[in-house]
Amino acid sequence: MVVFKYNGRTSQGTLKKGTVDAINKQAAITKLRAQGINPRELEESKSILHKELSIGAKVKNQDFVIYSRQFATLIRAGVSILESTRILGEQTSSKPLKKALQAVEEDVKSGLSFSDATARYPKVFPALFVNMIRAGEATGNLDESLERLAYSYEKQFNLKKKVQSTMAYPVVLLVLTVFVAGFLMLTIVPQFVSMFEDMGAELPTITKMVMGISGILQSSWYIVLALIIIVAILFNYLYKNNKAFNFTINIILLKIPIFGKLLQKSAIARMTRTLSSLFSSSVPILQALTIVEKVIGNPVIAKVVRESRTSLEQGSTLTAPLEKSWIFPPLVTQMTAIGEQTGSLDYMLEKIAVFYEDDVDRTVDALKSLIEPLMIVILAAVVGTIVMAIMVPMFSMYEQI
Numbered sequence: 001m002v003v004f005k006y007n008g009r010t011s012q013g014t015l016k017k018g019t020v021d022a023i024n025k026q027a028a029i030t031k032l033r034a035q036g037i038n039p040r041e042l043e044e045s046k047s048i049l050h051k052e053l054s055i056g057a058k059v060k061n062q063d064f065v066i067y068s069r070q071f072a073t074l075i076r077a078g079v080s081i082l083e084s085t086r087i088l089g090e091q092t093s094s095k096p097l098k099k100a101l102q103a104v105e106e107d108v109k110s111g112l113s114f115s116d117a118t119a120r121y122p123k124v125f126p127a128l129f130v131n132m133i134r135a136g137e138a139t140g141n142l143d144e145s146l147e148r149l150a151y152s153y154e155k156q157f158n159l160k161k162k163v164q165s166t167m168a169y170p171v172v173l174l175v176l177t178v179f180v181a182g183f184l185m186l187t188i189v190p191q192f193v194s195m196f197e198d199m200g201a202e203l204p205t206i207t208k209m210v211m212g213i214s215g216i217l218q219s220s221w222y223i224v225l226a227l228i229i230i231v232a233i234l235f236n237y238l239y240k241n242n243k244a245f246n247f248t249i250n251i252i253l254l255k256i257p258i259f260g261k262l263l264q265k266s267a268i269a270r271m272t273r274t275l276s277s278l279f280s281s282s283v284p285i286l287q288a289l290t291i292v293e294k295v296i297g298n299p300v301i302a303k304v305v306r307e308s309r310t311s312l313e314q315g316s317t318l319t320a321p322l323e324k325s326w327i328f329p330p331l332v333t334q335m336t337a338i339g340e341q342t343g344s345l346d347y348m349l350e351k352i353a354v355f356y357e358d359d360v361d362r363t364v365d366a367l368k369s370l371i372e373p374l375m376i377v378i379l380a381a382v383v384g385t386i387v388m389a390i391m392v393p394m395f396s397m398y399e400q401i
Contacts, residue, residue, distance in 0.1 A: 003019050003020070003021050003044070004019065004020050004021070004025065004028045004042050004043065004044055005017070005018075005019055005041075005042070005043055005044075006018060006019070006020055006028070006032060006037070006039045006041065006042045007039070007040055007041040007042075008032065008037045008038050008039035008040045008041070009037070009038055009040070010036055010037055010038075011036045011038075016037055020032055021099075021102075025042060025044075027106045027109075027110075028042060029042065058096065058123050058124070059094050059096050059097045059100075059124050060094060061157055061160070062157065063092065063093070063094035063097055064097070064153065065150075065153045065154055065157045066092075067088055067092060067094075067097060068129070068146070068149055068150040068153045068154075069150040069153075069154065070088055071084055071088060071146060071150070072143070072146035072147050072149065072150040073150075074087065074088070075142060075143050075146050076143050076146070076147065081108065081114050081142075082105065082108050082109065085101050085104055085105045085108065085114075086101075086105055088101055089101030089102050089104075089105060096123075096124055097124060100118075100121045100124040100125070103117075103120075103121065104117040104118055104120075104121070107120065113134075113137060114133060114137065115130055115131075115133040115134035115137055118130050118133065126295055127291045127294055127295060128149075128152075128274060128277075128278070128291055128295050129149060131278065131283055131287065131288075131291055132145045132146075132148070132149050132277065132278065132281045132283065133145065133146075133149075135278075135281040135282050135283045136281060138282075139281075139282050141281075144281075145281045148277045148280055148281060149277065149281075151277075152273055152274065152277040155273055155353075155357060156270050156273060156274075159266055159269060159270065159357055159360055160266070160270075162360065162361065162364045163262060163263065163266045163360065163364070165364075166259075166262065166364045166367050166368060166371070167259065169368070169371055169372070169375070170371055170374075170375055173375035173376075173378075173379065174375070174378075176379070177375075177378060177379045177382050180379065180382070180383060181382050181383070181386065182217065184383065184386045185210075185213060185214045185217050185386070186214070186217055186218060186221070188386075188390075189210060189211065189214040189386065189389075189390065190214060190218060192390050192394075193211050193214065193215075196211075196393060203393050204389075204392050204393060206385070206388065206389045206392070207389045207390070207392060207393050209389070210385070210386055210389035210390075211389075243299070246299055247299045247300065247303075250298055250299055250300050251300055254267075254300060254327065258367070261363070262360065262363050262364070262367070264327060265356045265359050265360050265363065266356075266360050267296065267297075267298045267300075267301050267327075268301075268327075268328065268332060268352070268356050269352075269353050269356035269357045269360060270296060270297070271292060271296055271301055271305070272332070272349040272350070272352040272353040272356070273349075273350070273353035273357070274291070274292050274295065274296070275288055275289075275292055275346075275349050276346050276347075276349035276350040276353060278291060278292070279345055279346035279349065280346045280350075285312065285318070286309055286312060286313065289305055289306075289308060289309040289312070289318075290309065292305050293305045293306050293309070300327060301327060304321055304322060304325045304327065304328070307321035308320075308321045308322065317337070317340055318336060318340055318345075319333055319336045319337040319340060322336060331352070331355070332352055335348045335349075335351065335352050336348060336349070336352070
């Protein structure tokens with residue numbers, strides 16, 4: 001979307017100037033005339049204040065899931081693509097999505113197909129969405145493709161939220177534990193250090209360790225804080241920009257006890273759900289695998305998907321690379337092989353997705369009931385260790401007195 005400055009007159013002859021946003025100059029003229037303004041001068045605005053209207057920001061997953069479901073419902077109800085796009089563009093609360101839909105509306109009016117129009121804005125409309133729409137347009141089953149798309153996005157969004165909520169709880173409690181321990185080390189422990197030094201008593205090893213840590217934090221807390229910030233920034237930079245580092249971290253995450261299995265099952269469910277939706281919409285298998293590789297969000301699985309595509313190109317099977325990879329259990333490889341042999345790959349992949357989605361649901365429920373008491377025990381152990389380090393020498397001194 002581009003912002004144009006205009007200078008013109010209304011139908012009553014009143015001079016008027018201002019700005020209008022449109023996909024191109026002709027669209028801006030059409031928009032102004034529809035408002036009763038005859039533009040005499042029209043040029044693109046160079047002001048930095050109007051840069052926010054550019055279509056570059058990503059749309060939140062939740063907003064796009066809602067849009068997909070509403071779009072599918074409108075098309076199923078017989079509303080035209082152009083009218084559906086206009087309606088959803090007006091009512092969405094997401095600014096990037098609103099701007100994109102307005103631009104898509106103008107593109108469709110100018111003669112582009114809906115899939116080609118959305119393909120122009122890859123930061124807003126993912127490859128999965130564009131290709132399933134394109135397949136639906138080609139086969140004449142756009143309403144069915146949209147229903148599958150909306151259902152797929154909803155399942156993936158709900159699954160992702162459940163995994164995130166399960167992972168977030170221990171992280172929050174861990175941060176709380178660090179803050180509580182830091183508070184005790186910086187405020188409570190130092191008050192007893194001077195007392196122990198004045199008494200000259202022989203201190204237990206655990207007390208010496210706690211006092212040593214407390215001393216380091218007191219004298220060099222800013223260095224410790226700076227190191228933590230630097231490590232966090234460096235980690236974030238490498239994770240986003242270094243493919244080898246990103247790949248290694250994802251392997252480590254997938255092999256973490258308990259949580260690794262949860263991430264693995266979630267990723268498998270997302271991959272098989274996406275592939276099933278693409279196959280059901282008649283997207284060619286090689287193209288479908290390329291899309292999944294881009295949208296899966298896990299480089300470890302993306303690598304295996306890429307190998308599967310190469311395997312098919314060389315005349316082998318989709319299943320062969322899956323069987324060689326440690327990340328895919330026998331259930332996945334066996335059902336995928338049956339789907340290839342019987343020509344029901346989309347059906348088998350959907351069954352795999354349903355199985356692992358249900359498995360993730362059960363795992364999340366079980367973990368939620370176990371994580372809370374476990375984290376409370378960890379918090380109590382950390383605080384208890386610090387308190388014990390203070391109290392043990394005090395009891396020893398009282399016994400001597």
